[in-house]
Amino acid sequence: MVIIVQARMAxxxxxxxxxxxxxxxxxxxxxxxxxxMIQHKATVVIATSVNPEDDIIEQEAHSLNIPCYRGDQNNLLDRHYQAALQHNADVVLKIPSDCPLIDPQAIDRVLTYFFDQTVTPDYVSNLHPATWPDGNDVEIMTMACLKQAWENAEKNLELEHTTPYIWENPQLFNIGNVTWETGLDYSMSHRFTIDYQEDYLFIKRVFEELYPINKNFSCDDILDLLERKPEIYQINAGYAGVNWYRNHLNELKTIQPEQTKQAPVSQ
Structure with a gap:
């Protein structure tokens, strides 16, 4: 099993x-x-581009003793497939590098669901529909499923975002989804991902508050922190619900307008 983390400087x-x-x-x-920190055994691979500005990503991977695959900047589907192929993966996890606060327990829950099914699913995520706070993105697929997408995907958004060909074609794949066990849906109200300067300030503050006390802090620990110190929540609250779907609503069959939001006008 391989966890592929897509990362780039651009x-x-x-x-x-x-x-x-x-x-x-x-x-x-x-x-x-x-x-x-996850309980399941997996090899972590950083997948970056061949562009010179991403040399620093490869250097960081080496300093962390993590394998690094370098491929096409814009074709993330090919980058994931080639990295998985290189590491003889049978199961592939796609977790983007903009999720630094991802809860290891969330990953384990989705993995447990995947492995507990009588018939192995082709693809399981916690994103369709999403319920966890944004930034806990877990997508799991068999190598055969990833290969099928790699062989057949043609649209730019399918190549750029790796998995839309899969979840946009449920008639072709055995697809599962894991919802947050709390029964809550914070996917549009809480933002733990990084895409804007405010996100960085939020994430930095969360780590400064929680990491020195417990390196393996959970999503619940973050939510408790935000209850105690609501000013931290406010740092990037204006971007809650902003995601890449907003740019492709006319192309995505399975995504509804209420699942995304436009960024504030100042951006």
Whole structure:
């Protein structure tokens, strides 16, 4: 089983975001540390581009003793497939590098669901529909499923975002979804992902508050912190619900307008 973390320096809204500092480490290093806390056994691979500006990503991977695959900047589907192929993966997890606060327990819950099914699903996520706070994105697929997408996907959004071909074609795949066990839906109200400067300030503050006390802090610990210190929640609250879907509503059959929001006008 391989966890593939897509990472690159080029970002129109927050360039170099994965290498921003938090408590003397990088955002990417903090995220890798959280991925290594899961109970299931998996190999973590960083998948970046061949572009020269991403040399620093490869250097960071080496410093973390994590394998690094380099491929096409824009074809993330090919990058994931080739990285999985290189590491002889039978099961592939896609977890983007903009989720540094991802809860290891959320990953384990989705994995447990995947492995507990009588018939192995092709694809399982906690995103369709999403219920966890944004930034706890877990997508699991068999290698055969990823290969089928790689062979057949043609649209730019399918290549750029890796998995839309799968979840947009439920008639072709055995698809499962895991909802947050609380019964709540914070996917549009709580933002733990990084895409804007305010996100970085929020994530940095959460790590500064929780990491020194318990490195393996959970989603519940973050929510408790936000209850105690609502000013932290407000740092990036204006971007809650903003995700990439907003740019592709006319192309996505399974995504509804209420599942995304436009960024504030100032951006």
């Amino acid at each position: 970002s129109t809204r927050l360039p170099g975001k994965v290498m921003l500092p938090v408590l003397g480490k990088t955002i990417l290093a903090m995220m890798i540390e959280r991925l290594q």
